[in-house]
Amino acid sequence: MAKKTAADSVKSALAGKPIGTTQGRPSALVDTRVIYCGDNLEQLQKLPENCVDLIYIDPPFNSNRNYEVFWGETKEKRSFDDRHASTKAYIEFMRPRCEELHRVLKKTGSFYYHCDWHASHYVKIMLDQIFGENQFQNEIVWRRHFSHNDPKKYGCVHDVIFYYVAGKPYIWNQQFVPHAESYIKSHYSSVDKDGRAYQLVSCSAPGEGPARKFGDKGIIKPPVGRHWSWAQEGVDELIAKGRITFTKTGMPRLIQYLDEMKGVPLQDSWDDIPPVNSQAMESLGYPTQKPIPLLERIINSSSNKNDIVLDAFCGCGTALVAAENLGRQWIGIDVSPTACRVMAKRMRDVCGVKEDDKLWRIGRGFVVRDLPWSEKKLRELPPFEFENWAVIALGGRPNKAQVGDMGIDGRIYPVSATPKKTEGELEFMDVWYPIQVKQKDRAGRPDIDSFEAVMMREDRQKGFFVSFDFSSDAMSEIQAFFKKTGKSIIALTVKDILEEQIAYKLA
Ligand SMILES: C[S@@+](CC[C@H](N)C(=O)[O-])C[C@H]1O[C@@H](n2cnc3c(N)ncnc32)[C@H](O)[C@@H]1O
Known part of the structure; x- marks a missing residue:
């Protein structure tokens, strides 16, 4: 992973180029094919002005806590007292971010803001103030459902996508x-x-x-x-x-x-792009995932080959995948480490692009920057993010529903049991190993006891338990359990994962 050190910053400054610029990259101004993990306000402030050609954002509504929206608000078991109290607060959250986005957009560039009836009217006023009323081009209506049962009112079936340009002339490729x-x-x-x-x-x-x-x-x-x-x-x-x-x-x-x-010629009402079906090949199972054809349409309309596409709320990376497919450069930002890992995996699996610093330097692979790779940062993550981080780091699939997870935070599927998506997400051999994650310093015997109950109940031969450390009681219990049942629990510390010592423990 490319980490910018103080020495790098000094070198860049001496070379008279903005920090973050690498020679031989497609843009002289900014690094592309990078996923930044962090709050987009901070990340955007590091980018120079007028450096990207197209921006698409699909921010979560009324929440500054990414994970509940990313993973589906209704399924999240925890309550959040810091949720935005009102639409006003949402706009206050979005305004400085949109100002930054306006700053980094080239004068020939385009901006798309994806939202729905909850806040669209307020968003339009805010964007008119930032971009200028004359820069408003369209309110695109994307019909995402055929019908929706909204009692005692008309069914809400569409999203709104506001389309603005930074100036004239702007990039426009008529679609049909x-x-x-x-x-x-x-x-x-x-x-x-x-x-x-x-x-x-x-x-x-x-x-x-x-x-x-x-x-x-x-x-x-x-x-x-x-x-x-x-x-x-x-x-x-x-x-x-x-x-x-x-x-x-x-x-x-x-x-x-x-x-x-x-x-x-394409009009402003789009009813020909269905939402991501949970059984579809492209589905990653996240409720907010947008369909690739939607993003391809936007990217085709408002950018040319090798132009730079930025998604500052990129979730599971739909805009980045669409940009890569269409031969554009891209930059993604997301505050959720889980989302960043998911999209990195998607970029590798779907687009065949390698996450590799050396390849990235010659304009091929991609890199993920600023992921919380230190124990200190991992301790500060909300528990749900921490669980996901650990499960994904082990190559497993996190549980999407946090309610009723029955002591399982994720599952590892051995390579031989790779699911065939066409047959439905979970219709494959019943071979999987449970993962349990505890964001605590010393997992003890009671923690292991309850995981043993899970292993017995699910009749699993192997299971993984992640924590910052394990007590000696816990380790003895793991050995006793193996002697009694032949079932193994692999105890992994965060340090093991960070130091990539897990390969031999998993063998
Ligand atoms: C609705 S989802 C985007 C889904 C995306 N369009 C897709 O198709 O996968 C919104 C994303 O915004 C991210 N997010 C929320 N607040 C953020 C912030 N301040 N900075 C960066 N990302 C943020 C969340 O983590 C979430 O992944």
């Missing part, structure tokens, strides 16, 4: 969607001798203009108040190609083939 079947049927019912569907369309547009010569038909004036759509050379070319036909009254009509049409 296919024509509706009904439209094709009603408009392209004619078929030529080669079997190509076509329709006849007007050759003129509003506004006065001169007459043109239409081949053998001679000079024809456009209808009153209109002009022909092409200069004389354009008309000559279309006539030569046989693309103009004439009505009984002698008016020219253009033969427009369906197979030459790009489709309908």
Whole structure:
């Protein structure tokens, strides 16, 4: 992992470049293909101004505690007294972050803010103040559910995505969607001798203009108040190609083939992208995960190859994966170490990009920076984050539901039991090992006793127990349990994990 030392900072300063810049990287201003773990306000303040081309954010609503939203508020067993009290507090939380995002956005860049009815009206006013009302382009409505049962009111089925630009000109690539079947049927019912569907369309547009010569038909004036759509050379070319036909009254009509049409320019109401289905290949099982096609559409519209895409609330990294797929550079920020590990795994598994400092230096792999890799930082993590950190560090899958976890914080699936997603998330061989995590200094005999009960109940041969340390009683109990039942409990300390001493203990 690339850690910026004081010496690095001095070197960068002497080289006259902003800190964080590495020679040979795609941008002279900023490091890309980096996931930063930390509060985005702090992380953004380290970036220079005007350095990214496209920003997408999908912040959690009304919470500055990431994990309850990331993992699903309703399933989280703990209560949080520091939750934002109101929409006002949410806006106060978001305003300095959006100001920073506005600062780092290039003048040709675009900004997308994903939210829903809870706060959208307040968010719009805040963004108008930061970006300027004239920079507002669209309120995109993404229909994420077909129907929703909201008692005694209309079902809330859509999210809102506000689209702003930093200035003009800005990067814009018009996207198209296919024509509706009904439209094709009603408009392209004619078929030529080669079997190509076509329709006849007007050759003129509003506004006065001169007459043109239409081949053998001679000079024809456009209808009153209109002009022909092409200069004389354009008309000559279309006539030569046989693309103009004439009505009984002698008016020219253009033969427009369906197979030459790009489709309908994309509008601001999107109902053709379904949400991530829990059974889908891309599903990681997180309630806030957005579909990749949604992000691909945004990235295609508002950036070009090798442009820099920033997601400052990147969750399980959908925007980063979409950016990587489309040949863009990317920067991700998330305050949750769990989210950062999940997205690093996704980047490796889905995009085949290696998490490797050496490769990253030559513009290939990626790096995760600022993860809490010290015992001190791990002690300060909220318990839920700590559990996830340990489970993910062991290569396991954390429990998503914290209620009713029955003493299991995560499960390790041996390679031979890798789930086949197409068959459903948990439909694979019943081979897994439980993991229990205790964020305490000395796990004792009672902790081991209760884990033994879990191992017996679940009939598991092996289990993993993580803690900062174990008492000697705990270690003797583990040995006695093995003698009695043949079942092994592997005791792992945080130090083991940090020093990557776990490989031989897992063997
Ligand atoms: C709604 S999720 C984003 C989901 C993402 N769009 C995806 O498809 O996976 C919001 C994320 O914002 C992160 N977050 C919350 N507060 C943050 C902060 N102050 N700085 C950085 N990330 C934060 C949470 O950890 C969470 O992962």
